[in-house]
Amino acid sequence: MNILQTALAFVVCLGSLVVFHELGHYLVARWCNVKVLRFSVGMGKVVWSRRFGKDQTEWAISALPLGGYVKMLDAREGELTGVSEADLQREFTRQNVWKRIAIVAAGPIANFLVAIVLYAGLFMHGVEEPASKISVHADSQAWQAGLRSGDTVTEVNGQPVRVWSELRWQMVQAAIDKQALRLAVERSGQGHLNLSLPAAALQGLNIEGDVPAQLGVDVARPAPVVLQVLPGSPAERAGLRAGDLMTAVDGVAVDDSPSFIDKIRPGAGKTLLLAIQRNGQPLTVSVVPEAAQAKTSKGTVTVGKIGAEIANRPDMINVPSSPPVALGKAVARVWDTCTMTLKMIGKMLSGEVSLKNVTGPITIADYAGKTAQMGMEYYLSFVAFISISLGVMNLLPIPVLDGGHLLYYSLEVLTGRSLPERVGEIAQRLGMGLLLTLMLLAVFNDVARLL
Structure with a gap:
């Protein structure tokens, strides 16, 4: 069932985004009075088609479900013998360069517009997320800067x-730009504070990893309070009750639920002394965690469990926005994602970031399935991100991509003449080779992640 859900989520995500991309080309081509011969959803052999409209454009579904294309009347794709003079005037290469630029650019722009619409809808609806309340690891960069567990960050580098x-997001942006982090925080009992981490603290970070964790920052977790005790469990035999607050394990203080769980997991079969607070009164009980099997990234391991449900959910908030505010936030999110993607590409080309970050369809499918299981809000947010990625990728100046064609037409604007046909053919072959290389690298990275 999970495989089917992942496959469906992937096909819906990528398929719908490709359709919107091609619709951008189609609609602007029609607006520029260029004749469109076929609009295909999918690639390869046509398995179903119907013709509609004054131009009898063929709307088709092709065998390969991923991808799609718009076929226009184009002298580069075959002889135009038998074509009427009226239709010849609507042939793509006979249009002025600005119309050709508009038609080619319309696909990536459509992807950006889809992302803006999705993000705006999500911002208006509001998505329940962990609040910006943090926990801070002792002796970390964040701790040295003055941040403490329980602080609520309200502003980063001027951004609320x-x-x-x-x-x-703001921490990752600062790490990529290697700039200082200026933080406004609210601290219980002290009110508003302004703190900062110098740029030097961010320069050595691995931006491919978890940037906040490297700085010593994580989502704040609640205190380890027992919510429920399972019948017949070690917790019940030890006398634990719902409402008990765990304060220490074997004399080591625990401030939140993850630190308590981390103390219990390696204790299978061992007697542990738990310091608790019950109705304001301190108590000490002993418990022997049972051995259980748990799956981790390193395989199956033996862990200790006491059979008690501990509060572990962070403070969650839902922040819906008005339509104008949501639209502004959506545009800003798309712009920030585009710039961050381009910066990451630049760092990969310069060697600052590993080429292992190039991902392909397997990773996209994996994340599509995971976000679909998490809920519609997370899935739509993922679809918006992929839509932006498709738009940016298609604008790269690689021949065979939209960006490559835009490069040709930009040179035509500057020189006043079109690119020689022979040069265009060589560029197309080089571009296809580069694109195939990137696809192979992406698939290799995908398979390596699975293994």
């Missing part, structure tokens, strides 16, 4: 933040 995803 209310949820964890916004805080993490």
Whole structure:
């Protein structure tokens, strides 16, 4: 069932985005009075088609479900014998360069517009997310800068933040740009504080990894309070009750639920002393965690469990926005994602970031399935991100991509004449070779991640 859900989520995500991309080309081509011969959803052999409209454009579904294309009347794709003079005037290469630029650019622009619409809808609806309340590891960069567990970050480098995803985004941006982090925080009992991490603290970070964690920052977790005790469990035999607050394990203080769980997991079969607070009164109980099997990134391991449900959910907030605010936030999110993607590409080309970050269809499918399981809001946010990635990728100045054609037409604007046909053919072959190389690299990285 998970495989089917992943496959469906992937096909819906990529298929719909390709359709919108091609619709951008189609609609602008029609607006520029260029004759469109076929609009295909999918690639390869046509398995179903119907003709509609004054031009009898063929609307087709092709065998390969990923991809699609718009075929226009184009002298580069075959002889035009038998074509009427009226239709010849609507042939693509006979249009002025600005019309050709508009038609080619319309595909990536459509992807950006889809992302803006999706993000705006999500911002208007509001998505429940962890608040920007943090926990801070002792002796970390964040700790040395004055941040403490329980602080709520309200602003990063002049940008307001209310949820964890916004805080993490701003930290990643600062790490990429290697700039200082200026933080405004709210601290219980002390009110508003202004703190900062110098640029030097961010320069050595691995931007391919978890940037906040490298700085010593994580989502704040609640205190380790028992929510439920399972019948017949070690917790019940030890006398634990719902509402008990764990304060220490074997004399080591625990401030939140993850630190308590981390103390219990390696204790299978061992007697552990738990310091607790019950109705304001301190108590000490002993518990022997049972051995259980757990799957981790390193395989199956033995861990200790006491059979008690511990509060572990962070503070969650839902922040819906008005339509104008949501639209502004959506445009800003798309712009920031585009610039961050281009910066990452630049760092990969310069060797600052590993080429392992190039991902392909297997990774996209994996994340599509995971976000679909998490809920519609997370899935739509993922679709918006992929739509931006498709738009940016297609604008890269690689022959055979939209960006390559835009490069040709930009040179035509500057020189006043079109690119020689022979040069165009060589560029197309080089571009196809480069694109195939990138696809092979992406698939290799995908398979390596799975293994």
